[in-house]
Amino acid sequence: MAMERANLLNMAKLSIKGLIESALSFGRTLDSDYPPLQQFFVVMEHCLKHGLKVKKSFLGYNKSLWGPLEMVEKLCPEAGEIAASVRDLPGLKTPLGRARAWLRLALMQKKLADYLRLLITRKDILSEFYENSAVMLEEEGAVIVGLLVGLNVIDANLCVKGEDLDTQVGVIDFSMYLKNDIDDYRTILDQKNYVEELNRHSTVQGLQGRVESLEKSNSKLIEELAIAKNNIIKLQEENHQLRTENSVILMKTQQRLEIAEGDLNCELDTYKQSRQGLDEMQDVENELVVQVSMKQEMEMAMKLLEKDIHEKQDTLIGLRHQLDDVKAINVEMYQKMQSSxxxxxxxxxxxxxxxxxxxxxxxxxxxxxxxxxxxxxxxxxxxxxxxxxxxxxxxxxxxxxxxxxxxxxxxxxxxxxxxxxxxxxxxxxxxxxxxxxxxxxxxxxxxxxxxxxxxxxxxxxxxxxxxxxxxxxxxxxxxxxxxLSESNTWNMFIDMWLIDQNATHCKLCEKEFSISRRKHHCRNCGEIFCNTCSDNELPLPASPKPVRVCDTCHALLLQRCSSNAT
Incomplete structure (x- = not known):
């Protein structure tokens, strides 16, 4: 753990120093696509994840980075605006995505160092989320927070709403920080092996986050796979049509070129005999140039179509791998059920x-x-x-x-x-x-x-x-x-639901939740109830099939239906 803290501190120093130097030489406001800024957020994510306690849920084990960052709102009222903005973002579905959005908004406010300083001073709060030897609980965390003060000289203009923060894989690109004046071949090999080992560890840590996102987006990926297959079929048909049209156009162009060449020879003979017809010769040459440029444009379009098809095929391969991972998770759950x-x-x-x-x-x-x-x-x-x-x-x-x-x-x-x-x-x-x-x-x-x-x-x-x-x-x-089958229908309502971690008792009967008394969301109001208080089912405007609603919403909807009927 001490070696990991030292490595994270060194990476934080390199990323912050490189970001400040490149930003000052860059001479304008930084945006989301700036590579040193992206690497800075990846390094900060690794520092905040170090020593994070694992919480067990029904679907597996989870490391929630959003938990400690959400506590900043209680320590500093100014951070409430950032937390409210993060919760209101419609595209975020996972706690990791909310934590990444929180870091970007805090950097734009130039309050990232102040917020993290308030957080590391409360060891009693951090001990609930981190292990005893984590970076945030040791001296390295204070050093990293001190280094973050230098980022106040940078102006960042980040668009958090359009980014896909839930499915990003936080892998550190060490090639940005390697020295270029190394002459010893053995030193270069050692450095390469060290970088590959660190990338392997970071990839293993990121796999757990990918598995969690795969469990939640299983149905969406299946639909996207079907859509991608249909698009590939359409693209293949369009490609075939374009190839046939291109072959026809090439044949016509060749015929026209042959005719134009014959006409050109005739015109040259005529020009030798007489100096007349010079304007017609110029028109034929211009037409030849236009035909050659059209041929080049058609070849370029064919290359772009082939490149697009290859990209779609790579996307299909990635989706198949993700589907295999989801199948492995389902097999594991089936084995657990057999053991029970x-x-x-x-x-x-x-x-x-x-x-x-x-x-x-x-x-x-x-x-x-x-x-x-x-x-x-x-x-x-x-x-x-x-x-x-x-x-x-x-x-x-x-x-x-x-x-x-x-x-x-x-x-x-x-x-x-x-x-x-x-x-x-x-x-x-x-x-x-x-x-x-x-x-x-x-x-x-x-x-x-x-x-x-x-x-x-x-x-x-x-x-x-x-x-x-x-x-x-x-x-x-x-x-x-x-x-999972109805996730696409309820994507627009999930953001209005109450978060599972915020509910410990049923809102109606106020009984504490446990393994035997599970949590259930009401599809109408979004609150969390036990099974006894939410065993009613009614069709809603968002779903024609009957879905789970609480007793209060059930009575209210029945009263509303009876009043509409009268």
């Missing part, structure tokens, strides 16, 4: 195993309850036997008191029986205590079973949530396809 389906199947298998285990635990609980009932019945029988024994003992004691002398032997036998009964009673009490311990263990197992039931219900809820998320993702993919 595999995860869902694993979750379903786990739930099935848990249900089977729950059924086994339920059967075990029924068996334990049956054993508990049997133990209670045995304890009740033992208590009845004890009561009967007491009653018999009382009766026998009464009879023994009356006949002690006569029943001594019976008394001894009864005492022996009593001892046996006491031992039996003790045994029954021990069995009762063991049964109570068994009941305590069964109660603990029942509590564990209740906990397993709660875990099973929680897993069922999680399964339901996962199924809902999967359905919402499939719906989002379908909506994404619909949006």
């Amino acid at each position: 389906d595999d995860n869902m199947r694993q979750k379903n298998d786990m739930i099935a195993r848990l249900e089977e285990k729950t059924n086994q635990i339920t059967a075990t609980m029924k068996q334990l309850e049956q054993r508990l009932q049997d133990a209670e019945r045995e304890r009740a029988g033992a208590e009845d036997g004890v009561r009967k024994f007491k009653q018999d003992f009382t009766n026998k004691a009464d009879s023994l008191q009356k006949q002690i002398s006569q029943r001594e032997k019976q008394m001894m036998q009864l005492e022996t029986d009593l001892k046996i009964e006491r031992d039996w009673r003790q045994t029954l009490q021990n069995d009762l205590e063991r049964e109570r311990e068994t009941i305590v263990q069964l109660t603990a197992e029942a509590q564990q079973i209740n906990g397993l039931k709660k875990e099973f219900h929680r897993l069922q809820d999680e399964n339901t949530q996962l199924k809902g998320i999967c359905e919402e993702q499939e719906q989002a993919l379908e909506e994404l396809g619909c949006k």
Whole structure:
């Protein structure tokens, strides 16, 4: 990171110094086509992108350069005019294009150094957008901002509205800063290799921006490809017609030239015989010159047509490469969807195993309850036997008191029986205590079973949530396809929509957005709502097909239709 910061600082010094020197020698106001000015903006874009944090979105990963530049509006009220102008530009569709327009407007105001100085002084704000070792958070950022003060001597007149700032590839042209007085061949090779390596890294960084723009302009490119094919077919037909016409014209011209040459020979013979007819000879020569110039113009037109056809073919090849990239992205999204389906199947298998285990635990609980009932019945029988024994003992004691002398032997036998009964009673009490311990263990197992039931219900809820998320993702993919197919229809309305990053809660129900609660634009008012508050569909003037509208716009449009009907 330190080496990257040093390289960016050196490139900023070279670009700013070269821009100032060339502008002073140029002697007039600079415009957008001036190469040193274009390279300056490319270098500034690389400096501001260094260490930028990656934000994850539904379509992939994104580095938004517009985020930190938009914060300047809060630090300096004067920058609000630039930010408002950038938002009002109709041709800008990506955050990178807005950031490039902001840099050009700030340079025209001669406030670029002041705005960036205010931004680098607020480390707490920049830490939300940049890594710890980024250029904007280190000393190199302050040095670059100090160098930008020298650009106040330059007057720039830039037309931001007509430029295609969304799809430009920011590659640094190092050939503008190479020295011309190098004599050592080895030094030249080292410098060439270094330039190629840096260009490769910058191209890799720019590919991510190209992929993002390709995802958004897929349908537009397909239509442009069809239009380009039709234009190529028309150009080929026109070229064939022009070639046939050119061949006919050449044949006629050759015939006329042959006739003119014959006439010229006749006229020369006549001129030798007599000095008359000089004016007619001059007219024939002028006509020959006109025919030769027409032939040259036809050849030039044929060359221009061939050049135009080659350019169209190169454009077709580029469009095919871009279409292949979009197909690769679609394949990657399909693979991700298959992996999510595999995860869902694993979750379903786990739930099935848990249900089977729950059924086994339920059967075990029924068996334990049956054993508990049997133990209670045995304890009740033992208590009845004890009561009967007491009653018999009382009766026998009464009879023994009356006949002690006569029943001594019976008394001894009864005492022996009593001892046996006491031992039996003790045994029954021990069995009762063991049964109570068994009941305590069964109660603990029942509590564990209740906990397993709660875990099973929680897993069922999680399964339901996962199924809902999967359905919402499939719906989002379908909506994404619909949006890609309808992007040409809604290009004029997208600029009026609210930006996704500015909305964190639904405007109607004020619930916070999350992965399961997605954001949806109302096609009528452009505000952002959740799926529940925007599940209505109505045809609008811009689209004959029914499109998504919020509940408020749905009620308003229905009321308006009913009033128009009456």
